[in-house]
Amino acid sequence: xxxxxxxxxxxxxxxxxxxxxxxxxxxxxxxxxxxxxxxxxxxxxxxxxxxxxxxxxxxxxxxxxxxxxxxxxxxxxxxxxxxxxxxxxxxxxxxxxxxxxxxxxxxxxxxxxxxxxxxxxxxxxxxxxxxxxxxxxxxxxxxxxxxxxxxxxxxxxxxxxxxxxxxxxxxxxxxxxxxxxxxxxxxxxxxxxxxxxxxxxxxxxxxxxxxxxxxxxxxxxxxxxxxxxxxxxxxxxxxxxxxxxxxxxxxxxxxxxxxxxxxxxxxxxxxxxxxxxxxxxxxxxxxxxxxxxxxxxxxxxxxxxxxxxxxxxxxxxxxxxxxxxxxxxxxxxxxxxxxxxxxxxxxxxxxxxxxxxxxxxxxxxxxxxxxxxxxxxxxxxxxxxxxxxxxxxxxxxxxxxxxxxxxx
Ligand code: ASP
Ligand code: MG
Numbered sequence: 001x002x003x004x005x006x007x008x009x010x011x012x013x014x015x016x017x018x019x020x021x022x023x024x025x026x027x028x029x030x031x032x033x034x035x036x037x038x039x040x041x042x043x044x045x046x047x048x049x050x051x052x053x054x055x056x057x058x059x060x061x062x063x064x065x066x067x068x069x070x071x072x073x074x075x076x077x078x079x080x081x082x083x084x085x086x087x088x089x090x091x092x093x094x095x096x097x098x099x100x101x102x103x104x105x106x107x108x109x110x111x112x113x114x115x116x117x118x119x120x121x122x123x124x125x126x127x128x129x130x131x132x133x134x135x136x137x138x139x140x141x142x143x144x145x146x147x148x149x150x151x152x153x154x155x156x157x158x159x160x161x162x163x164x165x166x167x168x169x170x171x172x173x174x175x176x177x178x179x180x181x182x183x184x185x186x187x188x189x190x191x192x193x194x195x196x197x198x199x200x201x202x203x204x205x206x207x208x209x210x211x212x213x214x215x216x217x218x219x220x221x222x223x224x225x226x227x228x229x230x231x232x233x234x235x236x237x238x239x240x241x242x243x244x245x246x247x248x249x250x251x252x253x254x255x256x257x258x259x260x261x262x263x264x265x266x267x268x269x270x271x272x273x274x275x276x277x278x279x280x281x282x283x284x285x286x287x288x289x290x291x292x293x294x295x296x297x298x299x300x301x302x303x304x305x306x307x308x309x310x311x312x313x314x315x316x317x318x319x320x321x322x323x324x325x326x327x328x329x330x331x332x333x334x335x336x337x338x339x340x341x342x343x344x345x346x347x348x349x350x351x352x353x354x355x356x357x358x359x360x361x362x363x364x365x366x367x368x369x370x371x372x373x374x375x376x377x378x379x380x381x382x383x384x385x386x387x388x389x390x391x392x393x394x395x396x397x398x399x400x401x402x403x404x405x406x407x408x
Contacts, residue, residue, distance in 0.1 A: 001130065003171040004034035007140065007162030010041040010051060011179040012236040013082050019089045021236050025177065026090060026135065034172070035130045037165060038097075038137045040086055041158040042078025050081045052141075052155070068113035072142075072152045076101065079139035079158065087137045097135045100125070102153075102161060103144030105136065106168070109151045116151035118143060118160070121168035138165065159220035167227040174229055176216055177236040182243030183208070183215050185405040186266040190396050193406035197264070199244045202231075204264050204348055207382055211346035212269030221245065248350075262358060263349040263403040266396050270389050271319040274339040274374055275303075277329065278312050286332040289313065299328050305344065305377040305386060314375055316342065316386060342374060343392045346384040347399055353380045365402035369394050 006029060008022050029036040046053035052075055059066040059074045066074070080101055087097040106122035129136045140158025143151050153160050159176060166174035182196040183205060202225035209218040216233060224231045224245065234242035279287045286292070289308055296303060301321045307314040317325055319340065329336050352358045359376075362383050366373055371394060375386040387395050400406055 002034050003037060003130070003166075003169045004029045005037045005039060005162050005166040005169070005171045005174040006177065007039040007158060007174065008041065008086075008177045008236060009158065009179070010044055010048075012177050013040055013086055014044045014048065016089070018236065019086055022086060022177070023089050023093055025175075025236065026095070027093065030095075030135075036135055037126060037130070037169065037171070038086070038135060039140045039158060039162045039165060040079060040082045040137065041140050043082045043085070050078050052078050054078075069149065072113045072116075073150050075152050076139065076142040076150050079141050083137045083139050090135060090137070095135055096133060097137050098129050100136055100138045101144075101150075102139055102142035103148070103150065105138045105165065107143035107161065107164065109143035109145055109153070111145045111147070111149055111151065113149075113151055115154040116143060116145075118153065118164050119146075121164055123165070123168040126165070126169065154217075154219075156217045157219075159217035160223065163220035163223040163229070163231070166229050167223055170227075171229060173232055174220075174224060175232045175234055175242075176220075177234050179235065179237065180233075181235050181238065181240050182233045183245070183265070185264070186396055186400050187213065187268070190268075190393050191266075191400045191406070194400065195406060195408070196240070197243050198241065199246060200264060201248060201350055202245055203381070204350060205245050207346075207348045208265055208267050211267035211344070211348065211382065211384065213265065213267035216245075260351055261349070261404065262352045262355055263347045263399075263405060264351075265348050266345065266399050266405070267348065268343055268345045268392055268396055270343040270392065272304075272316045272342040272344055272386065273319055273322055274314065274316050274342050274386060275325065276312055276314055276337045276339075278335040278337075279310065280335055283332055283334045286334070292334070295328055295332065296325065299324055301325055301328075305375055305384065307375065307377075316344065316375070339374065341389045342386050343389040343395075344384050344386050345392065345395050345399065346382050347403065348382050350381050352383075359383060361402055362399065365398045366395055369398050371395050371398065 044051045083099040087099045109116035140161040184194045186194040188194040231245040303315040305316045371391045
């Protein structure tokens with residue numbers, strides 16, 4: 001049985017016109033000989049009547065804070081509503097459909113309400129429908145616990161549903177439909193000539209998400225990666241091919257092809273503060289690297305871009321942690337300096353592994369535009385530069401140009 005999982009996001013099912021476009025995509029899959037399995041998000045975005053945020057606000061509007069268990073109960077309704085309306089759209093066209101909650105579809109989770117983890121999928125009911133020629137229309141973002149409690153998988157979790165169902169059914173592919181043409185080389189609001197990529201590797205998309213580009217839920221990529229199921233990011237409102245997210249290309253030559261681009265994409269994440277902690281003896285017995293970082297961790301503050309030198313320790317934090325960090329450092333008399341309004345810009349690409357000169361090129365691109373680099377960090381497949389936020393657009397464009405990402 002050729003199975004295709006098709007997941008449609010909130011904007012794709014926002015109104016009847018869009019839902020007809022969704023139905024076109026499902027019909028196309030049928031015509032191509034697939035058994036489609038449809039997964040949907042709640043209708044629309046915050047403010048729309050049945051969107052997730054609207055349901056959360058409704059619950060809280062009574063004046064007391066909704067407990068996590070009941071919040072999951074109300075949030076899960078958004079996707080269920082969406083399923084029924086979409087299924088009716090498909091039925092009108094003569095397709096036999098069956099609507100299922102995540103729990104009915106066999107998604108079993110732990111009871112970590114609001115961010116539940118999928119323990120396993122029991123796909124027999126889905127198979128039964130497929131064998132009877134019925135299209136399953138499954139509510140994304142939710143599951144049930146062993147005890148039958150309704151749970152949700154964390155915000156944006158419908159992508160996770162799509163991937164986990166794809167894995168459980170050993171689907172040919174999982175299509176993620178949204179309102180953009182695919183994964184882009186940079187944020188098109190910043191870089192006018194950003195391009196849609198035809199293909200990208202799982203780990204690169206994973207990094208894009210981690211370094212600030214919103215494409216798809218990283219957990220969905222992880223699931224697809226572990227079971228090698230191709231993921232396709234497509235636009236509900238167009239017929240373009242979209243972006244294929246896949247594994248290393250086995251046919252790829254060992255040596256670097258001159259035409260190959262070293263960099264795949266650029267991502268950026270703002271609202272960061274650089275912290276320098278000086279070890280000048282003033283904090284006495286506390287001045288041990290391990291003590292400092294344990295202290296910060298014990299307050300639940302996560303740090304990034306860590307550089308440890310004997311006299312000074314550099315790292316960055318998210319802005320919302322500034323006050324907390326200041327309190328902790330002051331309590332042990334650490335000498336420190338903060339630099340706010342920073343953004344981390346990252347270039348990502350599997351092919352930079354072992355290629356000399358990528359850092360030089362990065363620095364050259366930024367210095368051409370007099371953009372000061374406050375700090376860097378790197379891995380085999382990424383280089384991040386911390387800069388002042390006001391230079392973000394200039395920096396992303398400079399790097400996009402330097403690495404020729406805007407050219408086919
Ligand atoms: N509706 C849920 C949310 O807004 C899940 C999703 O859209 O993927 O987070
Ligand atoms: Mg989403």
